[in-house]
Ligand SMILES: Cc1ncc(C[n+]2csc(CCOP(=O)(O)OP(=O)(O)O)c2C)c(N)n1
């Protein structure tokens with residue numbers, strides 16, 4: 250048996266998991282690991298804050314479907330990853346965070362840079378491990394990657410004490426995983442699927458409501474075939490955007506709090522809702538007892554806990570979205586379904602068209618530069634081919650209302666946790682994964698400042714991302730709630746004391762541009778895209794623009810505020 | 813409604829906090845939780861008594877199954893199972909009540925496990941009903957302290 254150190258085993262495990270990229274930040278507890286990494290051919294991106302390392306790994310994972318990997322030190326290094334972990338956990342993103350820990354004999358002694366990271370991350374990871382013996386290191390690394398990427402994916406933390414990284418032992422690679430308590434169901438129950446299809450054949454106003462599960466499971470093609478076969482209108486959650494082509498005639502766009510009117514009206518009037526890879530989040534359902542009140546509900550999801558958690562469903566199907574859609578397409582070949590023609594659904598389609606005509610997304614051009622206009626132009630100039638990340642707030646909602654996503658893995662946004670500061674580091678991770686693509690972070694002036702230090706990372710590694718700040722000098726989304734529900738008492742939302750973003754970019758060695766008028770938008774965008782460097786564009790937009798339509802929290806989806 | 817849930821888990825550090833953390837994070841209530849090693853020292857058995865409507869119990873069962881260290885979850889409620897709880901009750905025993913206490917102990921077939929001039933400590937095993945009943949009867953004599961284990965349960969038959 251080969252004699253290897255813990256650090257050597259660690260790198261061997263990474264190679265076996267086909268990891269070629271790591272995002273991280275060093276410190277005392279991980280010196281041995283870094284020393285061994287340094288000698289390997291794994292690329293390492295040095296971030297400026299560990300939170301950003303997790304968002305980068307997360308962006309990388311969303312862009313590729315692979316596991317994103319981070320390496321951080323013990324104590325503060327590890328605690329800094331918590332927001333990144335919670336973000337990845339909420340959106341089911343496969344990330345493995347490897348962190349150093351104080352040496353085993355010191356654990357529990359309040360040693361220098363010790364933190365109980367197992368305890369701290371228990372509720373924001375899919376699973377976590379403390380390596381207590383070098384004999385377990387290989388197995389734990391293998392399990393961590395397996396758990397992160399299979400079933401409903403999610404982040405996994407592996408906490409590695411420093412003495413274990415130095416210890417030497419006889420090493421046998423762990424090839425097979427055997428976790429008795431972990432065996433996700435991927436195949437749907439065919440009887441349940443047939444019951445669902447029998448409902449579908451009879452339905453008059455059916456609707457597909459799809460979420461991030463479609464993207465994670467790569468079910469894009471199967472979904473499109475299924476929707477077209479039965480002429481099913483499709484509405485997507487924020488996480489599902491791109492899972493069905495946004496420019497398809499059957500696409501109703503996003504539903505929920507800032508969804509399109511037609512999507513919200515459609516789900517409120519449907520007689521059958523088929524939910525796939527979505528979890529009935531409160532931002533999607535609005536008032537729960539008024540959600541899809543006329544519909545039978547079929548729910549296809551890999552996570553049994555998502556089913557009947559918020560909304561009790563009629564037909565649950567536990568399984569991987571793509572697997573189940575493939576099963577559906579297979580079952581549809583049976584004679585009793587094959588003879589069913591693709592329905593015209595004239596009445597239902599006309600109704601949806603009417604909602605679309607009556608209540609379009611709109612904003613007025615009244616002299617000031619409008620944020621919606623900026624996003625519209627980003628869409629036009631990039632022909633909808635850019636990879637878009639967002640921050641959180643109004644910028645995020647305008648980004649998804651005015652940019653249409655044709656394919657999966659084109660939008661990267663913190664949906665579940667709503668993490669300000671996600672967009673820039675995620676963009677860097679996406680750019681690392683897709684060096685050939687144009688990556689744009691549609692940002693807010695508040696959010697960008699939560700991780701703007703990563704401009705240094707962008708410059709250091711020549712990652713030419715573009716950051717389009719919709720600068721309203723406000724924590725705009727919070728201001729909008731105060732405008733609507735607190736009589737315009739704008740408490741703690743004025744963010745107009747801010748750096749000169751052009752100079753900030755320049756200070757980091759990036760490029761800064763600015764637009765204050767509508768006619769400057771397109772030329773500035775073109776200039777940014779033509780610049781082979783990271784660029785910040787400071788779009789000075791009108792300060793008190795709102796995101797509409799809006800369903801107030803706790804109201805029914807039909808109770809939309811339109812302007 | 814009350815449910816008794818039997819959970820087979822890996823016998824590993826941190827498992828108890830994963831389970832109890834799940835209950836507190838999601839606002840599920842725990843009436844009692846017991847845990848100890850099984851015949852196979854690789855695993856432990858937890859017995860959890862909880863309450864909630866059908867939807868909540870379904871969530872609890874599913875959430876428990878989702879934990880990686882949880883091997884098997886069974887809801888014993890509605891099935892045939894034996895349940896037991898143990899209680900240690902320290903009751904005041906004065907001249908005029910000593911005989912009465914002993915009579916009660918006798919009727920309930922429990923044991924006196926410690927005696928002082930002023931108190932008896934009584935060990936009771938049984939269903940919750942039995943324990944509540946004896947507490948009820950001993951109360952008038954003055955109960956000083958009660959320590960209860962919470963329920964353990966096992967399905968009947970093979
Ligand atoms: C880390 C974090 N803190 C607080 C919030 C609450 N929050 C949601 S949107 C928002 C305002 C964001 O401001 P800005 O980035 O300027 O975006 P805008 O809404 O103005 O487009 C805040 C504070 C959050 N989502 N994330």
Ligand SMILES: [Mg+2]
Pocket residue numbers: 693694695719720721722723724725744
């Ligand atoms: Mg703002």
